[in-house]
């Protein structure tokens with residue numbers, strides 16, 4: 001059973017502590033949110049998880065994956081975990097896709113990197129993954145530049161899930177999309193997570209999205225967790241002033257697409 005435990009994680013960049021003593025857990029099949037305003041350190045936590053922190057960052061604490069501290073692994077071992085055990089989708093799908101490779105080749109990439117299988121098998125799995133996010137065979141041979149933002153995010157989700165990771169990290173995956181497409185992408189993401197029985201760590205500044213996607217959440221302020229609990233109780237009874245402000249902001253910009 002997959003388990004992620006972040007213990008006393010600190011990230012310092014050029015003498016500035018950007019993540020300060022963060023503790024966070026995600027268990028098998030759980031959907032957990034991490035919410036915080038811009039600059040609160042959300043992306044630094046994602047990058048610490050994926051092993052992609054800036055090279056001059058100093059990191060301490062532990063990130064236990066099934067009890068193993070992945071901060072103590074080599075770069076090669078970290079790379080092996082990405083795309084097998086854990087995958088990620090980001091705010092800008094076009095930045096995550098290789099612009100020179102067709103859609104099907106992008107989705108095949110994790111399989112090509114981490115598994116030995118025939119090209120026919122890779123192609124079949126990529127095709128199935130694309131179909132599962134609602135993209136027909138007509139998209140297989142397009143280039144990423146020939147996709148809408150929502151289609152590109154579907155391709156990124158197919159690529160992230162093609163290797164059946166136990167944990168998907170979604171770092172603001174809908175922030176760049178308009179509200180109707182946001183809702184479609186969230187629906188696809190949740191449907192795929194549930195079908196794959198993966199755990200989800202969903203990172204966002206937006207309580208509307210966190211409410212829709214997660215069961216439990218952590219509130220990050222200036223690099224520290226200030227509040228955590230079941231998402232609906234944090235939303236309904238925010239005890240910290242910072243959380244109250246995030247909730248109020250979400251209510252102000254609440255879009256009709258979420259009232260279903």
Ligand SMILES: Nc1ncnc2c1ncn2[C@@H]1O[C@H](COP(=O)(O)OP(=O)(O)OP(=O)(O)O)[C@@H](O)[C@H]1O
Nearest residue numbers: 013018036037038039040041042043044045054205
């Ligand atoms: N490469 C870097 N070098 C130095 N400081 C950085 C670097 N990248 C980010 N920071 C700083 O680290 C802090 C946390 O940034 P981070 O990107 O994790 O925030 P965030 O919560 O993800 O924000 P956003 O929602 O705007 O993406 C910020 O104060 C930012 O200025």
